[in-house]
Amino acid sequence: MGIMLKQVTKENWYECNNLEVYKEQEGIVAPNYNSIILSLLYENWNAKCIYEDDILIGLLLYGIEEDTSKPMLLRFMIDKKFQGKGLGKKAMLKLLDLIKVEYSNIKFYTTVSPQNISAKKLYESVGFEYTDEIMWDENVMVVQL
Template sequence: MGILLKQVTKENWYECNSLEVYKEQEGIVAPNYNSIIISLLYDNWHSKCIYEDNVLIGFLLYGIEEDTGKPMLLRYMVDKKFQEKGLGKKALLKLLDLIKIEYGNIKFYTTVSPKNVSAEKLYESVGFEKNGEIMWDENVMVIQL
């Protein structure tokens, strides 16, 4: 079955909110409930649970950033039990396929904390590159789809 991106619903939101990162990642990765609320309040943001063979492994939030109009990945996390197994990269590639379907061949953005070296390496592994911009005190990365 592999990686599936499923809409956050009343049936899975609590389990999604219970996903955890390592202690050293806390404060770098926003709480999932915060992102779920954003997706409920704003039509331009879409939250998805990441599943691997029907097991919830992560969460993401993507959409159009209001101030810049840029399509972007705003939040991305994989539960600590599933990190460093290649699943994060597979899920990110699945998201990029979804973005191509929804938005076409566009520039797609994300930001990464300078402290989050593992996330930066993950983004680079699928083709994101730093573009020299800073947004919310984080490095902006972009990929051409």
């Protein structure tokens, strides 16, 4: 089965909310409840649980950013128990395939904190490149799909 992206539901939201990152990542990665709430309050944001087979391993949030109208990945996290195993890259590739279906050939954006070296490497490994923009005190990256 591999990596699957599933909608956050009343059946999986609690488990998704309880996923954890390492202590040193806590100031960089937003809490999952924040992403879940955004997806419920705003139609332009979609939260997806990331599964490896039937095991919940992460969460992501993507959509259209209100101020810039750019399609973007707003949040991406893999639980600390599953980091460093290549699952983040597989999940990111699955997301990019989904974005191609939902939005067609577009530029897809994300932001990365200068301190988040692992996220920077992940994004670069799937084709994201830096722009000259700064958003929310983070560097903006883009990939052409």
